[in-house]
Each structure stands twice: as structure tokens, then as C-alpha cells.
Amino acid sequence: MISFDGFVLEDNVPIYLQIIGYVKRGIVAGSILDGDEMPSRRMLSAMLGVNPNTVQKSYAWLEEQGLVQSRTGAKSCVRVGRDTIPALRQELLGHSLKTMVEAMKQMGMTREEAQAAIASFWEVEE
Amino acid sequence: MISFDGFVLEDNVPIYLQIIGYVKRGIVAGSILDGDEMPSRRMLSAMLGVNPNTVQKSYAWLEEQGLVQSRTGAKSCVRVGRDTIPALRQELLGHSLKTMVEAMKQMGMTREEAQAAIASFWEVEE
Amino acid sequence: MISFDGFVLEDNVPIYLQIIGYVKRGIVAGSILDGDEMPSRRMLSAMLGVNPNTVQKSYAWLEEQGLVQSRTGAKSCVRVGRDTIPALRQELLGHSLKTMVEAMKQMGMTREEAQAAIASFWEVEE
Amino acid sequence: MISFDGFVLEDNVPIYLQIIGYVKRGIVAGSILDGDEMPSRRMLSAMLGVNPNTVQKSYAWLEEQGLVQSRTGAKSCVRVGRDTIPALRQELLGHSLKTMVEAMKQMGMTREEAQAAIASFWEVEE
DNA sequence: GTGGTCTAGACCACC
DNA sequence: GTGGTCTAGACCACG
Numbered sequence: 001m002i003s004f005d006g007f008v009l010e011d012n013v014p015i016y017l018q019i020i021g022y023v024k025r026g027i028v029a030g031s032i033l034d035g036d037e038m039p040s041r042r043m044l045s046a047m048l049g050v051n052p053n054t055v056q057k058s059y060a061w062l063e064e065q066g067l068v069q070s071r072t073g074a075k076s077c078v079r080v081g082r083d084t085i086p087a088l089r090q091e092l093l094g095h096s097l098k099t100m101v102e103a104m105k106q107m108g109m110t111r112e113e114a115q116a117a118i119a120s121f122w123e124v125e126e
Numbered sequence: 127m128i129s130f131d132g133f134v135l136e137d138n139v140p141i142y143l144q145i146i147g148y149v150k151r152g153i154v155a156g157s158i159l160d161g162d163e164m165p166s167r168r169m170l171s172a173m174l175g176v177n178p179n180t181v182q183k184s185y186a187w188l189e190e191q192g193l194v195q196s197r198t199g200a201k202s203c204v205r206v207g208r209d210t211i212p213a214l215r216q217e218l219l220g221h222s223l224k225t226m227v228e229a230m231k232q233m234g235m236t237r238e239e240a241q242a243a244i245a246s247f248w249e250v251e252e
Numbered sequence: 253m254i255s256f257d258g259f260v261l262e263d264n265v266p267i268y269l270q271i272i273g274y275v276k277r278g279i280v281a282g283s284i285l286d287g288d289e290m291p292s293r294r295m296l297s298a299m300l301g302v303n304p305n306t307v308q309k310s311y312a313w314l315e316e317q318g319l320v321q322s323r324t325g326a327k328s329c330v331r332v333g334r335d336t337i338p339a340l341r342q343e344l345l346g347h348s349l350k351t352m353v354e355a356m357k358q359m360g361m362t363r364e365e366a367q368a369a370i371a372s373f374w375e376v377e378e
Numbered sequence: 379m380i381s382f383d384g385f386v387l388e389d390n391v392p393i394y395l396q397i398i399g400y401v402k403r404g405i406v407a408g409s410i411l412d413g414d415e416m417p418s419r420r421m422l423s424a425m426l427g428v429n430p431n432t433v434q435k436s437y438a439w440l441e442e443q444g445l446v447q448s449r450t451g452a453k454s455c456v457r458v459g460r461d462t463i464p465a466l467r468q469e470l471l472g473h474s475l476k477t478m479v480e481a482m483k484q485m486g487m488t489r490e491e492a493q494a495a496i497a498s499f500w501e502v503e504e
Numbered sequence: 505g506t507g508g509t510c511t512a513g514a515c516c517a518c519c
Numbered sequence: 520g521t522g523g524t525c526t527a528g529a530c531c532a533c534g
Contacts, residue, residue, distance in 0.1 A: 006232065010225055014531060017138055022232070029234030051533045092233065093243060099136055100226050101247040106132065106148070107218065108155030111248045115241045117219060121227040122237045140510060166521065177512040182523075198522045199519035258484065262477055266516065269390055274484070281486030303518045344485065345495060351388055352478050353499040358384065358400070359470065360407030363500045367493045369471060373479040374489045392525060418506060429527040434508075450507045451534035 001037045002026065002078070004047055015050055019058035021092070023067065027080055028089045034080035038068055127163045128152070128204070130173055141176055145184035147218070149193065153206055154215045160206035164194055253289045254278065254330070256299055267302055271310035273344070275319065279332055280341045286332035290320055379415045380404070380456070382425055393428050397436035399470070401445065405458055406467045412458035416446055 007022055009015065026032035038044070041059060045052040059076060062068040067084070070076040104114045133148055135141065152158035164170075167185060171178040185202060188194040193210070196202040230240045259274055261267065278284035290296070293311060297304040311328060314320040319336070322328040356366045385400055387393065404410035416422070419437060423430040437454060440446040445462070448454040482492045 006228070008228070012140060012143055013138055016531085021229070025229055025232045029232060031232075031234065053534090054532060057531090089233070092229070096226065096229065097243055097247055100222065101244060102132070102134070103147070103151055103218075103222065105248070106151045106155060106157075107215070108157065111245060114244055114248070117223055118227060118240055118244060119237060121223055122231075122240070142510080167523095168521085179513075179524095180511055183510085185522085196522060198517080200521065202522080258480070260480070264392060264395055265390055268516085273481070277481055277484045281484060283484075283486065305519090306517060309516090341485070344481070348478065348481065349495055349499055352474065353496060354384070354386070355399070355403055355470075355474065357500070358407060358409075359403045359467070360409065363497060366496055366500070369475055370479060370492055370496060371489060373475055374483070374492070394525080419508090420506085431509095431528075432526055435525085437507085448507060450532080452506065454507080 001039055001075075002032055004039070004044065007048065009048070009050075015048075015054050016057040016061065019044075019048075019055065020061055023058075023062060023078070024088050024092060027067070027078070028085055028092060030085075032078055032080075034078060036078045038076040038078065040075065127165055127201075128158055130165070130170065133174065135174065135176075141174075141180050142183040142187065145170075145174075145181065146187055149184075149188060149204075150214050150218060153193070153204070154211055154218060156211075158204055158206075160204060162204045164202040164204065166201065253291055253327075254284055256291070256296065259300065261300070261302075267306050268309040268313065271296075271300070271307065272313055275310075275314060275330075276340050276344060279319070279330070280337055280344060282337075284330055284332075286330060288330045290328040290330065292327065379417055379453075380410055382417070382422065385426065387426065387428075393426075393432050394435040394439065397422075397426075397433065398439055401436075401440060401456075402466050402470060405445070405456070406463055406470060408463075410456055410458075412456060414456045416454040416456065418453065 002023075004022065007018075010018060023032060023038075038059070039047065041055045042052055045055045048055070059068065059070065063070055063076075066079060066081070068076050069079050101114070104117075109117070128149075130148065133144075136144060149158060149164075164185065165173065167178045167181045171181045174181070185194060185196060189196050189202075192207070193205060194202050195205050227240070230243075235243070254275075256274065259270075262270060275284060275290075290311070291299065293307045294304055297307045300307070311320065311322065315322055315328070318331060318333070320328050321331050353366070356369075361369070380401075382400065385396075388396060401410060401416075416437065417425065419430045419433045423433045426433070437446060437448060441448055441454075444459070445457060446454050447457050479492070482495075487495070
């Protein structure tokens with residue numbers, strides 16, 4: 001079952017979108033595979049400390065996008081098609097990386113400084 | 127007067143926070159200096175295609191933080207104190223870069239891939 | 253010329269409406285008569301400490317209602333028709349007194365208490 | 379739950395201040411007691427025919443003054459401290475009654491006429 | 505259902 | 520023209 005280890009809530013972004021993003025990134029990374037089981041809505045809401053309705057909203061959205069499949073009485077499971085991963089990678093990187101690069105350039109950073117900043121943050125976490 | 131060239135609206139983040147971020151990054155970069163004039167609320171709202179009230183909210187917040195000073199009837203202007211820039215740099219990098227690094231690591235990217243991605247996006251813009 | 257003695261600015265009511273109300277009440281009281289001259293816009297704005305535009309707005313509204321008449325180059329003067337005073341009295345009392353009575357009743361005051369309160373405030377001013 | 383019976387919207391005074399005034403007067407009168415439940419924002423906005431956000435502004439202000447307490451998901455309820463009522467009575471009478479007396483005196487009314495006017499309006503409502 | 509926030513448009517007072 | 524406030528409607532998170 002998918003564990004939400006390392007998931008931290010961020011401000012100023014709707015929680016249900018953060019949950020969706022976490023699943024998408026896991027699929028791209030290959031840590032979430034086709035057929036993997038999602039936690040139950042109430043279990044995930046307990047794990048993350050958010051309201052079950054908020055989790056429900058994420059699941060409904062993921063199902064609408066065809067990324068998870070829910071059957072009554074059974075666990076929801078992830079559906080990863082053949083073209084899913086490239087599409088998601090494109091969507092995730094294209095959007096937020098572009099924004100981040102834009103922001104760093106506006107802050108007057110050079111490419112080298114940006115990469116150094118990435119590197120320094122990378123170390124912190126390891 | 128401060129031009130908002132290169133400002134593009136992003137989804138799922140409050141517009142007024144995006145405006146605030148743009149100004150902060152400009153101050154850090156040195157492209158926005160102490161005493162510079164902000165565009166009027168109306169003008170900026172027209173430039174960005176958003177409601178004047180949304181811009182007003184940004185300006186009110188910036189004034190509360192002491193980053194701009196408004197006088198009725200006159201243009202609002204930027205106030206940059208001695209310790210402003212380091213504090214802002216810390217705030218801006220610490221928050222969003224950490225989030226981004228976290229996301230890329232969760233996508234299974236290595237540090238080298240992340241830096242390569244940064245580099246590729248950097249070129250696109252130049 | 254009409255003096256605005258005793259005029260005090262109140263909060264939470266548009267200033268231009270307060271100026272209009274002052275003139276109306278003076279007409280009802282008979283202290284402002286047909287043909288009386290209004291102060292010039294810039295003089296009144298100086299007397300009250302408000303912006304000339306705000307005074308202008310009052311004058312424009314009063315003229316629209318036929319209560320003052322402006323001619324370019326000459327002082328604006330008050331026009332009081334035959335039915336003006338009863339209509340104004342009705343308008344002024346009917347509206348705000350009703351509101352005040354309603355408020356005092358909602359505060360649990362009896363008629364006698366209300367009249368006593370009126371009396372006490374009356375004395376203060378004399 | 380607090381009913382807003384007899385509440386009528388007045389022109390030229392901000393709606394949110396009228397709502398605040400209604401609650402304050404009810405507390406002074408004793409018709410609103412410590413612990414009483416406020417209507418929900420949605421319900422009151424429907425009752426008064428105004429926008430939920432306008433009601434929200436009133437409630438936020440009342441909470442800031444410590445007169446109501448809100449918890450998300452639960453009804454907001456009124457908090458009346460020991461010294462609340464005398465302070466409110468002073469505030470409510472001192473402000474609006476003074477304004478009203480001033481206006482009536484400017485209209486040339488005597489104290490007796492004013493009290494008679496109060497009396498006549500009092501009867502109408504009963 | 506509850507409270508809270510964000511965006512939108514109109515108005516007011518001022519220069 | 521400027522800054523500031525009020526009202527309006529939609530959305531989010533929560534019980």
C-alpha cells in the first residue's frame with residue numbers, strides 16, 4: 001500500500017492538490033506502480049491530519065483523470081497506462097520548474113548560483 | 127516606475143501572493159531599489175488583467191511589512207532598509223526551493239538530473 | 253452667506269451626504285432662506301477641512317434636487333419652493349428618527365428613558 | 379438562536395456596521411445573552427438579503443472585539459463579560475444620540491418638540 | 505452543514 | 520489621476 005512518507009503540508013496551496021501532486025510524482029518516480037493500493041480515505045486523512053472530505057476530493061479528482069480506480073467495497077488502486085508517465089513528467093516539471101527558474105532569474109541569480117543552491121538543499125535532506 | 131515585465135500568472139497560488147513575491151524577488155535582485163515607484167493599483171490591475179482589489183491587497187500587505195509606503199493621492203514607493211535584502215533572500219530561497227527539491231527527489235530525480243533540468247530551462251528563456 | 257457653524261464631521265457616513273443634510277436641516281429650521289448665498293466651493297472646503305471635490309459633489313447633488321442654483325461667475329444661492337420645507341421635514345425626521353427610535357427600543361429602553369436621554373443630551377449642548 | 383426580527387437595512391451606513399450595532403443593542407437590552415448562538419453566516423445572509431461575505435465581516439469584527447467566539451464547523455456564540463454591557467450602553471448612546479440631538483436642534487426643534495416626535499414614533503411601532 | 509479566504513466591481517475621499 | 524472601503528460571489532478546509 002502506498003505510504004505517504006515524507007509528505008509535508010505546504011501553505012497557500014490547496015491540500016487536495018498537494019495530495020494529487022504527491023501521487024503523480026510517485027508515479028513518475030516509479031515508486032508508485034500500476035495496481036498499487038491507495039490507503040483508505042479515512043486512513044489517509046488520519047495519517048496526514050486532514051479532513052476526510054479533503055482526501056475524498058483528491059481521490060475523486062484522481063479517479064476522474066483515470067489515475068486511480070475505485071470499486072465499492074474494495075481498496076482503490078492506481079492505474080498507470082503506457083503514456084501516463086511521460087505525460088505526468090512533462091506536466092510536473094514543465095510547470096513548477098519553469099516557475100522556479102523564472103523566480104530565481106528574477107532574483108538576479110546566475111545559472112551556476114541556482115545549481116549551487118539546488119545542490120546545497122539536496123545535501124541537507126540526505 | 128517598476129515594470130512588471132515577465133510576470134506571468136500561475137494557477138493555484140493566490141494572485142496577491144504572486145505579486146508580493148515578484149516585488150520581493152526584485153528587491154533581492156536589486157532591480158527594485160529604495161524609493162522606486164510602484165505602479166498605481168489601477169494601472170497594475172490593468173497590466174495583469176486582475177481586479178484592482180487584488181492588487182490593493184498585495185500593496186496593503188507590502189505596506190504592513192514595511193516594504194512599500196503609500197500616501198493617498200501620490201504614488202506608492204518602495205522602502206528598502208539595511209537588513210531587508212538578506213532577510214528576503216533567506217525567506218524566498220528557503221521556502222520554495224526546499225519545496226521544489228523535495229518534489230524532484232520524490233520524482234526519483236538525482237541531483238545531477240535536477241541540475242540538468244534547471245540548466246535546460248535556463249537556456250530556454252535566454 | 254450661509255455659515256457652517258456647528259458642523260461636525262461624523263464617521264461612517266459619506267461627507268458629501270453630511271453637507272447635504274446640513275443644508276436641508278437649515279432650510280427646515282428657517283435659518284437658511286430662499287436666496288441665501290452658499291459659500292464658494294473652495295471656501296467651504298477650507299472651512300470644513302475637506303477636499304474641494306467632495307464639496308463640489310454636494311453642490312452638484314443639491315442643484316440636481318433643485319435646492320440650490322448655480323450660475324457661472326456668481327455665487328450659488330438657495331432655492332426654497334413652496335412645498336420644499338414640509339417635504340424636507342418629512343424626509344429628515346421620518347428617516348433617521350425612526351431608525352433611532354427603533355434602535356433605542358431594541359436596546360430595551362422605555363419611552364420615558366428615551367425622552368430622558370434626549371433631555372440630558374439637550375442640556376449638555378446648551 | 380438569535381433571530382434578527384425587526385432588523386431593517388438602512389441606507390448610507392455600511393451593512394456590516396448595522397449588523398454589529400444590532401447585536402450590541404441586543405446585548406445591552408439583555409435579549410442576547412452570553413452563550414447564545416449566532417445564526418450561521420449563510421443563514422443570516424439569506425435572512426437579510428446580503429452577501430455572506432458582508433455578514434462574515436461583521437462576525438470577524440465582533441470576534442475581534444471579543445463579543446463572539448467562532449469555531450470552524452460549529453455555530454458562533456456570543457460572549458458577554460462582566461463589564462461588557464455598561465461599556466456598550468455608553469458607546470451606543472453616546473454616539474448616535476448625540477448626532478441625532480445635534481441634527482434636531484439644527485432643524486430648529488425645541489426640546490419639547492423633539493420629545494414629542496420621539497413619543498409619536500414610539501406609538502407607531504407599538 | 506460550519507467558518508474562512510480569494511477575486512471581483514463599484515464607490516468614496518483626496519491630489 | 521491617487522489610495523482606501525464596502526459589497527458580492529465562488530472556492531477551500533473542516534465537522
